[in-house]
Amino acid sequence: DAGITQSPRHKVTETGTPVTLRCHQTENHRYMYWYRQDPGHGLRLIHYSYGVKDTDKGEVSDGYSVSRSKTEDFLLTLESATSSQTSVYFCAIRPIAGQYTQYFGPGTRLTVL
């Protein structure tokens, strides 16, 4: 158990509304990641963070922003949700810099109507 929680676990919202997903970790790991998972695409990286206030874009960052004001929380925001952002979102942490293993949270299923 890597001590990762995600909230909410399920959310239904309407097109054009803002949505914020939260990832919380209990072990002060430096690296945190947000992915989305869609059928046939595996997981695709949205944004990641390598420290408080230090973030970088992944391969599918358009329409998403992130914030990390403290080590334990990494927030993903959809400023104006679209139906193409309907997906399952996973947060992950990487415990050890220089090694590759990531551990994943339980996911948030987001539906944008």
Place this chain on the structure above:
Amino acid sequence: TQLLEQSPQFLSIQEGENLTVYCNSSSVFSSLQWYRQEPGEGPVLLVTVVTGGEVKKLKRLTFQFGDARKDSSLHITAAQPGDTGLYLCAGSQAAGNKLTFGGGTRVLVKP
């Protein structure tokens, strides 16, 4: 176009049969990982391979990293219904900050 291609996309077999899942790329990776994911849960790491030609065994699962570090395979011997799930490979290039995932192979083992 995905950097990592997994095949097959779906595999349905009977309990006791063997299966192999492939993960291929034209790019070189510093490491390659295999995850298994069950419905409603996040992926769970099975193994990490980092050396070209490396073979790792985890009970009935055998993982191999290609000599050129561009491909990998997962072989399951005498599959059981508990092996059912989505198998994902993921590669890391220099610095290891980011993982690139394959599209996944959905395995169904019927009793």
